[in-house]
Amino acid sequence: MNARRLVPILVAVTIARSAAAQDSLAIKGADRETMMQIAQVVATTTERGLPIDPVIGDAQFAALMRAPGPRIVTAARDAAARLEQARDALAPTPTPGDIVAGADALKYVSRETLRRIRQARPDRPVAVHIGLLIQLVSTKVSVERAEKTVLELIKRNAKNEILADLGNAVNQDIKRGRAPDDALSQSLNALLGPNAAGTAAADLTNTATPPKKKP
């Protein structure tokens, strides 16, 4: 048995061991040939120093959706390719979380967008910022507006909690009938602008609240 044939088997064994350890890595529904091809993708991904969880996860999900073997393999290969592209775009020092987030984002945005995010925040993690970007674009906010918003929030050094809330708030507003870009403006203003709840509390100290509300 030569080394080229040995690698996939070793990787498969690794996955199996990892699965046993984490009780969740077995790819149900994948036949032996599919499994071997996925193992090769995983081996290559490992050799390149990239995280393998998204590769296995996407293959797992495709299998769960009862996709045929070739499609499961394609899902794994696409994930691996995106991981590599994301690492390049987020160079020079992306964290594993950045790479995973960036790979997910490449389903929606270009590598140039990721590069600009990295340039705006060169030496700190950007996974949460990319998460917001994905949420915004998936709710039909324009890519340009979503990127501009993320870059602005980086500039303001916004807390991760605010970033995590913003995407959900925009989604809620859109479900209430607001246009996506308007919903983003509204939610952004609510988060970055005057604190509406705090202002309402402070207004209580004015026994003459705005006169429209009180004749």
Next chain:
Amino acid sequence: MRGPGFVATIFASLLPSLAAAQLQLSADLGSAALRQTGFGGSGVVTFGADVHYAGARASIASSALGVLANDGQGTGQAIVTGALYAPMTGGPRWQIAGSASTFAASNDLPITSAQLTVREFIGDQSRGVFFGAAAGTLGRNRERWPSFVGQGGGWLRVNDDQFLVALSATSTQLLEHADVAQIGDVQVADPASYVDANVGWQRDRAALTFAVTGGARAGIRGVAQLDGWGSATATAWLVPRIALVATAGRALADVVRGVPQTRYASLSVRVALERHASLIDRTSGAASGPRLTLTSSGGVGAPRRIEVRVAADSLVEIMADFTQWMPARLSRVGNVWILERAIDSGPHRIAVRIDGGEWRAPVNLPSADNGFGGNVGLITVP
């Protein structure tokens, strides 16, 4: 730097935030039963307008109200407020606000006031406290008196409900005036000081908003030893830009702005520039289905608590990239289904299954095509 140049520099620095600002404009027309000190109108027509322009660092708000009785008598009042805020950094934010207001009744001289308020807000949209102080002036007929207010309070938001509390202490002059035969207008100002304690609750549920506020005033000097006020308001957005507003209540005199004590009950139609969720909007309101929230029980690396709120008989499961797309059962705690798990910061994909049904995206999260004819929810973990 000379004064005008300094002012121009400040405004230039605010332009970027104002460019991204939100404009809200609305007008009300209605009918009210009104009993106001010094004004005998009972069945009156009311008309009001409200403009609010808010950016990240500045806001400008103005509102006005006119009241017209059958006998032609009326009152009018208006207030303009401008505020500057510290940059949003997630920490405390100061606010400097200036306001000017006027109140006038038929056949009477107007009362004008101006205030400068400095506040510190500590907290976020969900909860927080504030404290501050204001100094101002109150005037009528070429005489002016000072006013001073110390204030503090807090807010708490729980889902659609918002709870507010505020305490303020005021020291100023209480103005009284009368038209005396053969002498003309006579006005007297006596020292007045008091403490107001106020509470408020508001429920904002898509097309419907309910608000109840109330409070008590303890007089220290020049005003009643103990008095109270309260109001209730319901707003229903019939269509995206038109609402019906019903309100009733009792307001104590706003001594620092010269607005007299009032009892009122009114019904009005509000027309707004900005769209709102409305009763006829089929997409308005909370969509039915599982709602998923995530909280952290500690610092970096601490388990995250996943909560799903849904009507389920026996079983709620999630599957996500962080479960390697393997189903994970949640435990029932009261009306909420819970799972604690370590999850890395960043974007994640998640689906929920209720009582063994279809996997679906939580309704409160953005969703994405899963590539196989279904949807998954997208969540960003901070």
